Amino acid sequence: MVSRGSNPNFMNGVPELLILRLLDEREMYGYEIVQAIRDRSREAIAVGEGVVYPVLHALESDGALKSRRKTVQGRSRIYYSVTRAGSRRLADLAADWTSLTAAIHTLIAGGKHAIP
Amino acid sequence: MVSRGSNPNFMNGVPELLILRLLDEREMYGYEIVQAIRDRSREAIAVGEGVVYPVLHALESDGALKSRRKTVQGRSRIYYSVTRAGSRRLADLAADWTSLTAAIHTLIAGGKHAIP
DNA sequence: TTGCAATACATTGAACTTCGAGGTATGGTG
């Protein structure tokens, strides 16, 4: 529900951000996304399938993603790609993420009266 | 429960990190922490009292914080400070936070095959 | 050819945080 609180329910929705970012680059299917996140983050991040699939479904029903079935080497895959609405969503999430982490970094790193 | 999963339940525990960081600088009381976070982050982050107090209690019962009552200008305050165990916890959380955000940044910013 | 690992989809219940609203009580100010 995109959460409309003071904070965007804090750091939640990171998987959503990562997924949108990957799909913004090229179309991918669920299982591929799970591994792409693990691989590209050198194992630092690992979102399970139990996280990825529900997010994909939610994003699609929100109109941020569109999907198409495709059979490759006898394997049926569902490829997802970002819609225009999804691009906006990605931009928003990325901006939120950037400012939030900046604020947190200031708080963590900044001695005495941070924020000059 | 500190969550012992693959990821540290992802981005959860940011309030805990911020609180430990503030208390590592000097002893503070709950109400003060709430405002310190708001002020130092230029309103970007706002953890309510409903978040701060339970975290303080949990950290204390985990032995990461110790408290002492103090009455200042007729007002009863509970000042918290970091124990040795709390310092270790802070160091761990900060390290986790740093590597996680670094990984996410790489994923977000990195084009094609991130991680050279 | 039988069995097991990897691929590929999906759902479920539990656990945890966080949020927001509320509740109590005291001190200073208009």
Next chain:
DNA sequence: CACCATACCTCGAAGTTCAATGTATTGCAA
């Protein structure tokens, strides 16, 4: 004397994420 700021606290609801599990197919190895 009322009201706001201070200062503590708890509760229920909401939302994510996790781990486990389930199905089915492909390819490889024993």
